[in-house]
Amino acid sequence: ARISEGEALRKRLHNTILELKGNIRVFCRVRPFITDGNVYDGSAISFPTSTDLVGRGIDLANQTQKYSFAFDRVFGPDSSQQDVFVEISQLVQSALDGYKVCIFAYGQTGSGKTYTMMGRQSSEGEKGMIPRSLHQIFKTTRALTSEGWEYCIQASMLEIYNETIRDLLLPGRPGVGPEASNGKQYNIKHDANGNTIVSDLTIEDVHSQEDVDRILRQAEQSRSVGRTQMNEQSSRSHCVFTLRISGVNKKTEQQVQGVLNLIDLAGSERLAKSGATGDRLKETQAINKSLSALSDVIFSLAKKEDHVPFRNSKLTYLLQPCLGGDSKTLMFVNVSPEVPSAGETLCSLRFAARVNSCEIGVPRRQT
Ligand code: ADP
Numbered sequence: 415a416r417i418s419e420g421e422a423l424r425k426r427l428h429n430t431i432l433e434l435k436g437n438i439r440v441f442c443r444v445r446p447f448i449t450d451g452n453v454y455d456g457s458a459i460s461f462p463t464s465t466d467l468v469g470r471g472i473d474l475a476n477q478t479q480k481y482s483f484a485f486d487r488v489f490g491p492d493s494s495q496q497d498v499f500v501e502i503s504q505l506v507q508s509a510l511d512g513y514k515v516c517i518f519a520y521g522q523t524g525s526g527k528t529y530t531m532m533g534r535q536s537s538e539g540e541k542g543m544i545p546r547s548l549h550q551i552f553k554t555t556r557a558l559t560s561e562g563w564e565y566c567i568q569a570s571m572l573e574i575y576n577e578t579i580r581d582l583l584l585p586g587r588p589g590v591g592p593e594a595s596n597g598k599q600y601n602i603k604h605d606a607n608g609n610t611i612v613s614d615l616t617i618e619d620v621h622s623q624e625d626v627d628r629i630l631r632q633a634e635q636s637r638s639v640g641r642t643q644m645n646e647q648s649s650r651s652h653c654v655f656t657l658r659i660s661g662v663n664k665k666t667e668q669q670v671q672g673v674l675n676l677i678d679l680a681g682s683e684r685l686a687k688s689g690a691t692g693d694r695l696k697e698t699q700a701i702n703k704s705l706s707a708l709s710d711v712i713f714s715l716a717k718k719e720d721h722v723p724f725r726n727s728k729l730t731y732l733l734q735p736c737l738g739g740d741s742k743t744l745m746f747v748n749v750s751p752e753v754p755s756a757g758e759t760l761c762s763l764r765f766a767a768r769v770n771s772c773e774i775g776v777p778r779r780q781t
Contacts, residue, residue, distance in 0.1 A: 438712070438743045439486045440770035442472055442763070443498065444751050445526035446491035458756040459749065461490055474763060476756040483763050485770055491751060495533055499546045505744055506547045509659055510554055512670035514741035516677065516733060517543065520705075520766065521748035522758040523649040523681030530746055531655075531678045535630060544655055544676050548626045551659065551674075562665035567620045568658045571633045572600075572612065574728050575651035576696070577704070582633040582653070583616040602728065608735040609658075609673075620657075652704065652729050653678040675736055677729075679705065682765075683758055704729050709765065711737060716772035745769055 444459050462471040462482070472488045474481045487501055502517065509515045519527035533542025555565040571582040579600035598614035605611055618629055637653065657674040682705055707727035714722045715738040724734040737743060747766035749759045 438716075438745070438769060438772050440745045440747060440766050441487045441489065441498070441501065442483070442485045442747045442749065442766065443489040443493070443526060443530060444472070444491050444749050445529065447751055448524075456753065457751040458753045458759060459751045461488065472763070474756060474759055476753075476760065481760060481763070483767050485747070485766065495530075495540055495542060495546065498530065499543060502543060502547075502744060503550055505742055506550055506674060507554070508742055509657070509672035509674035510551060510661070510670070512661075512672045514673045514675075514736040514739075516675045516736045516741065516743045518677045518679055518708075518743070518745045519748055520679050520682060520745055521762050522683045522750065522755065525748040525750045525755075525762070527678050527681075527746070527748045530748060531653075531676055532630070532634070535627075535634070545626065545630060547674060547676065548620070548657070549623065551657070552623060552626075555661070558661075562663045563661050564664060565659060565661045567660075568617050569620050569626075569629055569656065570612070570615050570617050571629070571653070571655045572615060573637065573651045573653050574704070574732075577728050579612065579615075579728065580636075580651075581614070581616050582636040583618055583629060584636075585616070585632070602732050604735060607671075609671075610732055610735055612732070617658075649681045652680050654729075654732065673736055675733060677733075679708075682762060684761065703727065709769070712743075712769055712772055 447457070458474055458476065460473045460475070461469075462473060469488050469490075470484050470486065472483050472485070474483070489498055505515055505517065519531050521527055529540075529542060531542050531544055533545065534540040535545070551567065555563065555567070558565075569583075573580045573582055579602075581598070581600065584598075600615060601613045603611045603613070618625070620626055620629065633653075633655075655676045659670070659672045659674065661670045662668070684702075704727040707723065707730050710723050710726065711730045722738065724730045724737075730737070735741075745766065747762050749755075749762055
């Protein structure tokens with residue numbers, strides 16, 4: 415399709431705005447209605463049009479009030495995976511240029527986080543940000559070989575559930591619990607070069623699209639076995655996909671080392687609504703704790719505090735080298751359009767709006 419001149423200009427302007435802003439961006443994505451046999455009387459979500467030049471506004475109405483929010487970008491229910499990917503492709507590119515990048519999906523269970531990150535593997539058009547990022551990385555690295563670049567790309571994928579790590583690429587042991595990890599410890603350390611090392615974690619070299627497909631299939635299988643065994647565990651765990659990219663230019667002897675993390679966060683729903691007791695209560699508390707540990711880190715980086723509480727959760731400790739400093743962060747806030755979800759949606763949007771007002775790009779004093 416041809417893009418009109420005005421549209422191209424608007425897009426360039428929009429990208430410039432994104433570049434000028436600090437290094438934390440927030441994109442909001444509203445999923446379509448799910449046709450599950452229920453009849454819904456309208457959507458809680460609407461989009462202001464006249465003032466909304468680049469798709470940045472979103473309105474939410476609950477029974478009593480209307481709320482307006484603005485984010486770096488808002489994707490409505492009709493937006494395709496490709497529409498969304500176009501807006502993050504520059505960020506993926508910067509991992510190839512040697513940046514450390516984190517892309518999060520935040521939102522209540524069922525709001526479209528996994529769809530955004532992984533998508534449907536069976537349908538080309540519905541593949542999510544992870545397979546699309548890998549596709550772009552392969553395309554670019556292949557093109558750069560003619561300029562003398564050689565790349566080594568390594569992938570790992572893990573799940574953090576109740577503050578324990580599970581290796582999603584451990585061959586042949588897709589279950590949950592200590593037996594599934596074969597006695598492995600998965601301790602997190604940071605080396606002198608600012609790289610995260612998780613002991614015993616499977617790291618796969620990826621050379622081709624076939625390797626990617628195999629890895630994603632294995633991870634999906636591990637996640638779904640976990641889900642059945644632990645009763646919808648996947649919505650209660652954070653899933654972290656990490657790609658380490660090392661490049662050397664044989665002609666110029668330039669070197670780059672970038673990291674791309676794509677993180678499908680645990681459902682953000684609040685305790686009261688989930689009506690949790692017993693084990694489930696413990697889980698919900700652990701999730702709330704680690705999600706609030708993540709927001710504490712973001713807000714503490716934004717305030718340029720001397721002490722950033724990275725060690726308060728496995729997730730933030732794992733991602734420490736990739737948050738703040740000159741790393742780049744993007745957060746998707748995924749929301750459901752249905753009226754009964756309006757309460758959770760409001761919480762998600764308020765949190766995301768606070769994150770969107772943060773700038774954590776300026777180098778800070780390390781402690
Ligand atoms: P979450 O990971 O937040 O729990 P999911 O990604 O599993 O939510 O989404 C819930 C359901 O909605 C899934 O069946 C998913 O396929 C569907 N879905 C979510 N977002 C979209 C979208 N943009 N287009 C089509 N279907 C979607």
